[in-house]
Amino acid sequence: MGDAAALAFTSRSPSETQDVGRRLAAHLRGDDVVALWGELGSGKTVLARGLATGLGADPGAVSSPTFVILHEHRGGRLPLFHLDLYRLESGGLGSTGWEECLEAGGVTAIEWPERAADLLPADRVDVRLEHVSQDDRASPDSARRSESFSPERTVEARRRASTQRGDPSENERRVVLTGSGPRGREIVEGLRVDAARA
Numbered sequence: 001m002g003d004a005a006a007l008a009f010t011s012r013s014p015s016e017t018q019d020v021g022r023r024l025a026a027h028l029r030g031d032d033v034v035a036l037w038g039e040l041g042s043g044k045t046v047l048a049r050g051l052a053t054g055l056g057a058d059p060g061a062v063s064s065p066t067f068v069i070l071h072e073h074r075g076g077r078l079p080l081f082h083l084d085l086y087r088l089e090s091g092g093l094g095s096t097g098w099e100e101c102l103e104a105g106g107v108t109a110i111e112w113p114e115r116a117a118d119l120l121p122a123d124r125v126d127v128r129l130e131h132v133s134q135d136d137r138a139s140p141d142s143a144r145r146s147e148s149f150s151p152e153r154t155v156e157a158r159r160r161a162s163t164q165r166g167d168p169s170e171n172e173r174r175v176v177l178t179g180s181g182p183r184g185r186e187i188v189e190g191l192r193v194d195a196a197r198a
Contacts, residue, residue: 007195021049025055033125042131055107070097
């Protein structure tokens with residue numbers, strides 16, 4: 001990644017991906033924004049469940065809000081506003097009410113943030129989730145690489161490719177957190193300190 005503010009984890013299961021979200025949530029406060037980047041099936045919603053757990057909300061209530069665009073999860077120390085912009089029509093972001101979430105005193109998690117383009121808050125935590133192939137595991141610099149994420153890749157195409165490579169674990173993911181702006185960098189640095197203590 002080349003960014004000193006980046007922090008990478010390897011997750012070998014959905015529960016480990018959820019745990020990254022739980023650990024991240026411990027560092028979040030009102031009006032923080034988490035942008036969840038990754039292809040279909042990469043674990044964005046699983047990580048959002050971890051955010052809910054860490055905030056004290058019900059993780060079982062967190063599902064991909066694809067057809068609703070916005071779900072609010074209350075009951076924890078902060079509300080979680082979970083947006084999924086995958087099916088958003090061009091120019092339709094203004095009709096979602098998402099701006100109100102950004103200043104409502106909760107944590108806003110955004111799946112498919114690239115659909116927000118220039119409207120995405122500059123101060124945020126970017127979480128990039130990607131599947132790790134057998135070739136990636138063998139590469140010594142795989143944790144430092146930044147990959148582009150294509151929403152056009154389907155889960156089935158990924159599974160076929162995984163099977164063809166003899167990949168033993170389709171659950172293995174690289175989770176890279178990067179802070180954008182002063183607050184985003186503060187959050188990632190706090191998580192880095194905690195990870196070093198563990």
